[in-house]
Amino acid sequence: MKGNNENIYLPYPARIVRIVEENNQIKTFSLTFTDPLRNESFEYSPGQFMMVSIPNYGEAPISIASSPSRPGSLEVSVRKAGALTTAMHAMNEGEILALRGPYGKPFPMKSLEGRDLLFVAGGIGLAPLRSVINFCLDKKKDFGSITLLYGSRSPEDVAFQSDIKCWQEEESMECLLTVDTTGPGWLGNIGVVTTLLGRITPNFARTSALVCGPSLMIRFVLAELSRMGFSDENIITTLERHMKCGVGICRHCYMDNTLVCVDGPVFSLAQLRIMQDTELC
Ligand SMILES: Cc1cc2nc3c(=O)[nH]c(=O)nc-3n(C[C@H](O)[C@H](O)[C@H](O)COP(=O)(O)OP(=O)(O)OC[C@H]3O[C@@H](n4cnc5c(N)ncnc54)[C@H](O)[C@@H]3O)c2cc1C
Incomplete structure (x- = not known):
């Protein structure tokens, strides 16, 4: 779906088709792009994430919780943390948010x-x-x-x-x-x-x-x-490192020659030791 002239920061509207309340902090949202062509051509692998946004509330990386072996809708599970995720928790089925991605290296x-x-x-x-x-x-x-x-x-x-x-x-x-x-x-x-x-x-x-x-x-x-x-x-x-662009440009998630958004977020312990991630090992 990515043409050469496509703006990499451009989010695409997606409709919330189902909301499941997992507990009082976490909800799972099933989403479909409003453009049927984008829905059909959308591909991802387990471990990748989406940049999810709502106008006036912001944008954040959220892991894809559904499996590509179960096509139809894309699922994200979201814990209420700050501005964006609180706004998502207040949304209803049928409402529209925006997505760009998928990003990041998946599980091997x-x-x-x-x-x-x-x-x-x-x-x-x-x-x-x-x-x-x-x-x-x-x-x-x-x-x-x-x-x-x-x-x-x-x-x-x-x-x-x-x-x-x-x-x-x-x-x-x-x-x-x-x-x-x-x-x-x-x-x-x-x-x-x-x-x-x-x-x-x-x-x-x-x-x-x-x-x-x-x-x-x-x-x-x-x-x-x-x-x-x-x-x-x-x-x-x-790994969950704070990131802004998701595509390796802003370098917000940089650590020891690694950009978590494009080189990760999936890493083996062997890779973390080379990166000398003092938070984890
Ligand atoms: C690859 C990846 C996958 C993720 N997957 C999920 C997921 O599946 N589900 C989920 O619920 N969350 C996930 N997250 C976490 C989610 O992106 C954050 O919680 C995000 O900040 C929520 O946005 P918000 O606007 O609701 O909260 P924010 O307003 O961003 O605030 C949330 C908290 O994070 C702090 N914070 C925000 N930005 C920064 C920063 N730059 N540096 C330090 N602290 C900061 C705030 O102070 C606050 O305590 C993932 C993060 C990454 C990197």
């Missing part, structure tokens, strides 16, 4: 083929991994077993519950949930998500770990996966 889906996959997520961090999980479930014969370890602050904060319910019914998938603080009726684990790592016995040669969540969580999970025996190349994460 080809090199993950044939491998067992361990997903470790915290809070809204499950959004980009949901794209990968549903992609792998739709192409089961290409991937090994799937394990999800998902941490939330409390039982009311557990997001993506309808996805988790479907995933729990999948034979090839195991889901372990944990909360920092328990509440009435909670039967899962209590403790931070790293406590779930003690409950699994992955085959390190055959397994790749994909991690996303708050920086502090990523830091502890990467260290623990490394200590358990995963090689740095087989630990992959996706």
Whole structure:
């Protein structure tokens, strides 16, 4: 769809066709471009992000939460954080926002083929991994077993519950949930998500770990996966660095010879060590 004269900053209108309230902080928006041709030609891969905008409220990078194996609409899951995301949370089905993208390097889906996959997520961090999980479930014969370890602050904060319910019914998938603080009726684990790592016995040669969540969580999970025996190349994460343009021009997300928007946001621990990312490793 990108012609030579296309303005790379030009956002395209998209209609909100469905809103799912995941918890009191996170909503999932299903979107379709108002231009049917753009809808038909739109392509993306798990791990990429969109720049989402609303006039008068701003623009922000948001991971694509849907899987390209399920065409029809594009989904983004959004946590209420500031001006733009609060405005999105106030919108209704049928209203229009704007999108440009997709941007960023995706997860290396080809090199993950044939491998067992361990997903470790915290809070809204499950959004980009949901794209990968549903992609792998739709192409089961290409991937090994799937394990999800998902941490939330409390039982009311557990997001993506309808996805988790479907995933729990999948034979090839195991889901372990944990909360920092328990509440009435909670039967899962209590403790931070790293406590779930003690409950699994992955085959390190055959397994790749994909991690996303708050920086502090990523830091502890990467260290623990490394200590358990995963090689740095087989630990992959996706970073949330503040960025403005999304296309490698403004350099707002620059760190150690790397632009997170175009060189990432997906990086292996091996790459993070070369970048000497002191926040994460
Ligand atoms: C690749 C990528 C993918 C993302 N995916 C998602 C997603 O799937 N879902 C989701 O909910 N969020 C996602 N985010 C985070 C989202 O882009 C931010 O939370 C964004 O700031 C929200 O915009 P806002 O206008 O609502 O909030 P803002 O008004 O931007 O404020 C949000 C918070 O961030 C702080 N902040 C804003 N700009 C900066 C800056 N330049 N430097 C330091 N602090 C700053 C503010 O002080 C405030 O505390 C992603 C970020 C990246 C980089």
